[in-house]
Amino acid sequence: MKFYVMTLFKEMILQGVSHSVIKRGIDKGLLEVEAVDIRDFSKDKHRRVDDYGYGDGVGMVMQPQPVYDAYMSIKKRSAEGTRVIYMSPQGRVFNQKIANELANEKELILLCGHYEGIDKRVLDEIGAEELSIGDFVLTGGELAAMTIIDAVGRLIPGVLGKEESFMDESFSDGLLEYPQYTRPFDFMGRTVPEVLISGHHKNIAEWKRRQSVINTLKKRPELLEGAKLSEEEKRMINELKNQ
Ligand code: 4GT
DSSP, X not given: OEEEEEESOHHHHHXXXXXXXXXXXXXXXXOEEEEEEGGGGOOSTTOOOEEEOTTTOOXXXXXXHHHHHHHHHHHTTSOTTOEEEEEEEEXXXXXXXXXXXXXXXXXXXXXXXXXXXXXXXXXXXXXXXXXXXXXXXXXXXXXXXXXXXXXXXXXXXXXXXHHHHHHHHHHHXXXXXXXXXXXXXXXXXXXXXXXXXXXXXHHHHHHHHHHHHHXXXXXXXXXXXXXXXXXXHHHHHHHHHTO
C-alpha cells in the first residue's frame, strides 16, 4: 500500500515512519510512504503558501494554488480513484473500523494543513474527504496522518510478524485487551496470575477472554454495545454489573 502525504513538514512524516513495525513494512516493500512538500509548488518568490484569512483578516490560511498543484502532481502518477483525505478535527472520527476499510485501498493521499487550515475551495475542487483522529486541536495534520499510516499500515498482510498479528485478533471483536505479564514471576511481591503458568491452554484462553470482558466493562463500558459476545459472556456481564 502506498501513502502520499502532502505536507509542509516532510521530515516529520519521514522520521515518523522510520521506526519499528512500519519501517519494516517499508523495508519489505509492503508499504510505501512518499512525502510531497506543498511548498515546492508555491509560485511566490519567498516560497510562501499562506495568506491572511478573508473576512476579519485574523489568522493565516493555506492558499489553494500550491495545494492544488501538489495534488495534481500526485494525481497524474497515482492509481485511478485514489481517495484524498484531509486530516481535520471536523472530519469523521477515526477508529478501528475505518482503519480496516482504508487498509483495502491500494493508495491513499493524506493532506496535512497548518495554521488555520486550508482554503475551502481547493478541498472541494480535489474532492477531499475529512478525517479526524479525535476531538482535540493539533498545530498541524502531520501527527494525524502518521496515526493513520501506523494504524492502517499494520493491517497490511505481512507487515506484522506472525506472533504480532495473532495478538491482534482480540481487539477485532471490539473488546479491550486482557492484562499482560512477563518474567519475573514475582515483581516486588506482585505475582503473575497462576492460571498463566498452569500450561492449561483452555483455561488460559478462558481467563484471557474473561479479563478482556472485565477490562472493557470497567474502563470502556460503551464498547460492549458493539462487541461480539456469547450468551454466556452476556450473562457474566450482567452478574458483574450487579456486584
Ligand atoms: C486536529 C486534528 C487534525 C488539526 C485531529 C488544519 C490546521 C487542521 C491545523 C490542523 N487538529 N488537525 N487532523 N483531531 N489541526 O484529527
